[in-house]
Amino acid sequence: MTFLADVATLARKDLRLELRARDTLPAMLLFVVSTLVVFRFALPEGADDVAAQGLLWVALVFTALLGLARAWAPEREGGALEGLVLAPTDRSAIWLGKSAAVFIFLCALDAVALPAFALFFAPVNLSTVAGVLLANLGICAIGTLLAAMAAASRTRELILPLLFLPLAIPLVVGGVGAGVSAEPARFLAFLGLYDGVFAILCWASFEYVVSE
C-alpha cells in the first residue's frame, strides 16, 4: 500500500506541475492537430483508410516523443531527482508515478487527436481506440525509462528519439493492425503482451538508471 501511495503522490505532483506550468500538454495538443492538418493535405485524394491509419500513428508517436522529452525536465531543474532517489521509497515508484502522469497526458492527447482524425480522415472504430489505449501503456512504460536515461545525457534531444523510435515500431504495427484488420483481437493481444513484457523490464531496470 505504501508503494501505491508513493506512486499516487508522485503522479499527483506531476499533474500539479503541468497544471501550473502548462508547458507540455498544450504543446503536444497543438503539435498533433498541426500534424494531422499537414497530413490531410499531404495524403493524395483517393488514398485508402490504411494509409490514413498509418499517418495517425506517426502523429501519435511523434507527439508522445515531444511529451517524453519534457517528462523529466522538472526533476532536472534543481536536482529534484536526487531528492527522490534519496527518499526511502522503492525507486520503481518514481518510474511508475511518472509513467502514470504521462499516461494521463497521452489520454488527454488522444481525446483531441482521435476526433481530429475522424474529422479530417475517417471515422475511428472501437478497436482503434483500444489499440491507442494499449499503445499508450507501452509508450509510458518504455518512454519514461528511456527519457530518464536520456535526461542524464548532454545530448538528450538526440538520444531519446534514437532509443525510443525503434522500440515504438511494434506499437505502431499493433496499433495500425488493430485499426484496419478484420481480426483486431490478435493485434490487441500483441499490444497487451508488449505492454506486459516492457512494463516488467522497465520496472526492474529503473533502479539502475537512477543509480550511479
Added chain:
Amino acid sequence: MISARALEKRYGRKRALRPLDLDVASGSFLVVTGANGSGKTTLLRLLAGLAAPSRGTLEVAVDRGRLGYLGHEALVYRELTALENLDLYGRLYRVPERRERIGMLLERFGLWEARGERASALSRGMLQRLALCRALLHDPDLLVLDEPFTALDVQGAALLDHQLAELRGTRTVVVSTHEPERVQRLASARLALT
C-alpha cells in the same frame, strides 16, 4: 556509524577522491575541510549513497530513510511552493505529524511568510533555507551537509548554527565547509582532504 577503507572515487581517468580511511562513531560531529577539488563534495555524495566508490569499501550503518542530505542544489521542484515541496518529501519519508513538523521548520528557518512562494521565486539564500528544511524534515539520524552556510545571510547562518548546536551529540553530523572556524566549537572530529 561510518566506516571507509581505502575509499577512492574516479570519474574516468580523473581522480575525484584520493584513497581514504575514515571511521565516524554514532553521535559524532565531523567537519570536512579542504581546497577546491580536494574531494569534499565527492566524499559527501558517497556517504549519501548518491555516488558509488570506484575502489575500497564504505559502510554507512543507517537506512536510506534516516539520512538527511544537503547538496549544492536544493533538490526541490522549482515550480512547487516551499510548502508543497516539503509536503511532497514529508509524504515520501512518511514523516509523522507531517504538517506540524513542516510548520515548525518553516517558522524556525524564517520561511513561514514565504511558504506559498514557488521555489523558483525564492532568493538563493531562501532556497538554501528551504533545502535545509528538506534535509531536516524527517529528523534524520545521519545528517550530511555540503557547504551548508553557502548563500545564507547573517540571520540564516545564525539559525543554522543554532540548529547544528541542537543536533550535536544526538545525531551524527558530517559537514563540509570552507569556514571551519564557524563550526569549530561543535566539531568532535576533523578531516582535512588534500
